[in-house]
Amino acid sequence: MSAITVTGLRKSYGDHVVLDGLDLDVPQGTVFSLLGANGAGKTTTVRILSTLINADGGRARINGHDLAAEPDAVRASIGVTGQFSAVDSLFTGEENLQLMADLHHLGRWEGRNRAAELLERFDLTEAARKPASTYSGGMRRRLDLAMTLIGRPRVIFLDEPTTGLDPRSRRNMWQIVRELVADGVTIFLTTQYLDEADELADRIAVLDNGRLVAEGTADELKRRIPGGHVRLRFADEVGLDAAVGLLADAVRDNESLTLRVPNDGSMRALKTLIDRLDARAVQVEELSVHTPDLDDVFLALTGDQQKVTAR
Structure with missing residues (x-):
């Protein structure tokens, strides 16, 4: 079954077309990665599908709910971890999670238990009562994702989740993503790190100037490029x-x-x-x-002259 279906999605700002008839189909319990250079439309896609902004045209269904007709039902079934952390630096890790539990209308004891469970799962128990301002970048991203999981979403949008992380923290985040998918969660991942998409994604779509120019597994996309x-x-x-x-x-x-x-x-x-x-x-x-790597695929499909490095 599909967790996300998108048909003819369009978005413009004045004369600037950001999305030009985007079609996507994301199966449940998979990682779907959306690649594209800055300005290609990745973040706009996430913002539309997470109900933060409206599309100008097209339709989408998420977890069986119509995006336009049932936005509240969509919000109740998804989680979003954006490019910039939603962690409140003045709060402790525990307080950040309890705040999210309150926003999800969890009962007092249920909220506390859920926060404790997530602190343990993300290896944050020892730092739970320290201000988030003292956390490393990797710890803040783990806390950010833990906050996203408070409501047990079945679809999670990860918008460039490992930007700025060191290699060890990136790999820790990758392992968390794999564990979520093993539990049946669907991950919609946008990234400029091509090795990240190669490592995690079941399917990859490439956006160029608001249009889908290719979709497939990493191996399928690589085979489209001469040089194998x-x-x-x-x-x-x-x-x-x-x-x-x-x-x-x-x-x-x-x-x-x-x-x-x-x-x-x-x-x-x-x-x-x-x-x-x-x-x-x-x-x-x-x-x-x-076979050619995803760098070769990206450059061939988008015509971008500046190579995107698999950092």
């Missing part, structure tokens, strides 16, 4: 020579006894290659598949 190849390594020159006679488009490296064979890495293409070698009893010592 299979590297074959042989035990001796006899095997290498035999393979060269079969694969006219391969690039030979005598020193390493390898061939670089153009290949998109798909199962069909790999099977065809292996069958050709087996038919002539050519023995391959090692086979490895090399």
Whole structure:
């Protein structure tokens, strides 16, 4: 079943078109990542789907609720962690969570128990009664996400959640996302970190100037870009020579006894290659598949001349 369906979503500010007929379908219990350069429309999409602003056109359903007709029901079933932390620095971690529990109309004891549960889950128990101003960046982001989870949302919008975090904190956040999805939560992730999308997302969509230019798994998107190849390594020159006679488009490296064979890495293409070698009893010592990375995909699909680094 779909957690989010979007059809023909449009948004403009004056003459500037931000979203130009966006269509999306996000299955339940998955991570869906929306990629795009600054200004591509990622944050606008999140703000519309989380009921913070209205669309100019199109329709959307979230957790079975119509975005325009049932905004309160949508709000009750989602959580949002934005680019900028919603943590109150003057409050302790515990007080921040209890405030969110009050906003969700949880009872006193239920709110306290829920706050304690989340503090433990996010490894914040020891810091629970310290002001959030003393927290590290990673701790603040964990607290921010814990606050989002107070109401047990089934869909969570994470808008560039690891911006500014160190590598260890980023990986901790990734593990939290995996655990949420394992519990059946749907994650709608926007990010400029291409390795983050590659690591987490079940499906990826690429936005360019408000339009969806590609969608698929990371591997499917990579196979759309030229440059993929299979590297074959042989035990001796006899095997290498035999393979060269079969694969006219391969690039030979005598020193390493390898061939670089153009290949998109798909199962069909790999099977065809292996069958050709087996038919002539050519023995391959090692086979490895090399595909373009998401940097290559991003640049090819958006035409952006400034490379987005997988930081």
